[in-house]
Amino acid sequence: MPALIANIDFFASAPEVARQLIGVTLLVEGVGGRIVETEAYAPEDPASHSFSGITQRNAPMFGPPAHAYVYRSYGLHWCLNFVCGEVGHGAAVLIRALQPLEGVTQMQQRRGLESSRLLCAGPGRLCQALAISAAHNGMNLAALPFMLISPMTPQVVVAGARIGISRAVTTPWRFALENSPYLSRPLRQKK
DNA sequence: CTTAGGATCGCCT
DNA sequence: GGCGATCCTAAGC
Numbered sequence: 001m002p003a004l005i006a007n008i009d010f011f012a013s014a015p016e017v018a019r020q021l022i023g024v025t026l027l028v029e030g031v032g033g034r035i036v037e038t039e040a041y042a043p044e045d046p047a048s049h050s051f052s053g054i055t056q057r058n059a060p061m062f063g064p065p066a067h068a069y070v071y072r073s074y075g076l077h078w079c080l081n082f083v084c085g086e087v088g089h090g091a092a093v094l095i096r097a098l099q100p101l102e103g104v105t106q107m108q109q110r111r112g113l114e115s116s117r118l119l120c121a122g123p124g125r126l127c128q129a130l131a132i133s134a135a136h137n138g139m140n141l142a143a144l145p146f147m148l149i150s151p152m153t154p155q156v157v158v159a160g161a162r163i164g165i166s167r168a169v170t171t172p173w174r175f176a177l178e179n180s181p182y183l184s185r186p187l188r189q190k191k
Numbered sequence: 192c193t194t195a196g197g198a199t200c201g202c203c204t
Numbered sequence: 205g206g207c208g209a210t211c212c213t214a215a216g217c
Binding site: 052055056057071072074076 | 198199200201202203
Binding site: 039041047048049071073074075076077079081094096122123124125162163164165166184 | 207208209210211
């Protein structure tokens with residue numbers, strides 16, 4: 001079965017993959033933790049980089065699934081996405097936050113920060129902690145330096161509106177591990 | 192608790 | 205030329 005890593009089918013839609021990624025342990029060079037927050041970006045999605053078609057920057061989104069799409073945000077931060085869906089459709093999942101587990105000392109050094117709560121709580125922060133940069137753009141997630149490990153038990157996932165965008169602001173494609181203290185921002189659930 | 196401003200630059204119109 | 209799928213710090217309530 002192609003593109004099946006850590007029991008996740010990367011050929012599925014972005015929201016499905018985003019939900020399935022919650023609880024998966026992500027390591028880069030052995031450093032990282034458990035994914036506690038993701039966002040889905042799909043074709044036909046006005047908030048997606050792929051919305052207006054293929055460009056130099058978003059080209060990896062139109063490549064094979066289960067590969068990395070890394071881009072620079074606001075000129076100074078890196079953001080890590082996992083490409084998913086059918087080849088050429090332009091879907092991806094933004095990895096927004098991790099619960100630090102492995103290589104915590106190294107992540108603290110890279111971030112210049114001791115707090116474990118804020119170590120990987122945000123797409124830019126976790127890329128700094130894991131030393132992810134343009135060098136990782138287009139890389140296969142099934143091969144080193146990446147490692148994905150599926151959780152041992154089912155995860156309780158909650159959904160809400162995505163953060164930091166100006167279009168399609170109500171689409172509930174932000175996914176988080178329920179009650180996790182390691183989110184970039186608290187997710188306000190509907191009651 | 193919320194909000195405001197600055198850093199900083201590649202990408203797209 | 206304008207504007208971000210951000211983050212940090214500071215100040216106000």
